Amino acid sequence: MARRLSPVGLDFTTTAPVLLVFAREVPAAPDVVFRALARDVEQWPLWFRAVTEARPTDGGRLVRLRGGGRFEETVVASDAPAQYAYRVDLTNAPGVHGLLEEWVLTRTPDGTRVQWTVAADGTAVFRFVMRRARPALGRSFRDAMEELAQRLAAPDG
Template identity: 65%
Template sequence: MAHRLRPEELDFVGTAPVRLVFAREVSASPEQVFRALAEDVSGWSEWFPAVTSIEPLDGGAGRDVRLKGGGRFRETVLAAKAPEVYAYRVDLANAPGLRALVEEWRLTPAGTGTRVQWTFAADGSGAVRAVLRLARSGLGRAFRDAVTRLDRRLAP
């Protein structure tokens, strides 16, 4: 059963009890990466293996996300500032013990490509916080694999 999470804003990325930050450089431009994140929302399942589907809601102001393993989130987009940042918060989730979750994708030019930084900012019960900290390496691997797949997808 889905439950409502605390409605945090973008500043939560810097203050969350659990902050997992991952970065990788890709050859695609910031504009290309931003379009893939913010405009081709349903395409996420093509490059992010953990995602089975994402559907934009309310003209792009929100998203309905389904993950492998049965995870489901209803999200609100907090920032879509091309080509620098795309961020969203989870409003409803079927993950027990999760209290707040904001994800930020920050894009900066790196040579002829882009440095992609993903911040996963969360709060939850003590057990959820511990599990998220233990999941750091797995989330990092999922991020690296996803961004590598995205870069291949965007290659000419």
């Protein structure tokens, strides 16, 4: 059953009860990484293994995750090539009240520093589970950035 979440804004990345922040460098220019994140949405399952489907919608995205999670999202920031953020409006995930993800891209001498922030609120059980999921989410992010780097380095990437 899908539930409507609170319509949080970008400030949620500083006020949410649960903030998970991960960073990794990708050896590609920020505009190339931004395109992979924000423009080539349907390609996400090819490099972010937790994602089984991603497609753009009018003003947002529809994302399905391994395990059956489903998210209807609204893009709240698309500032190429520096920032991409979206909030979840509808989900079947239990216990969540508000969820926003922000990607910040910073040029480095060797490419782009990619910072992914997951800002979340929900029931006490949801917050507990999210905090405990930090290591798994971190591994998933690391693997996704490694896969994205390989894809972007490929001749047809």
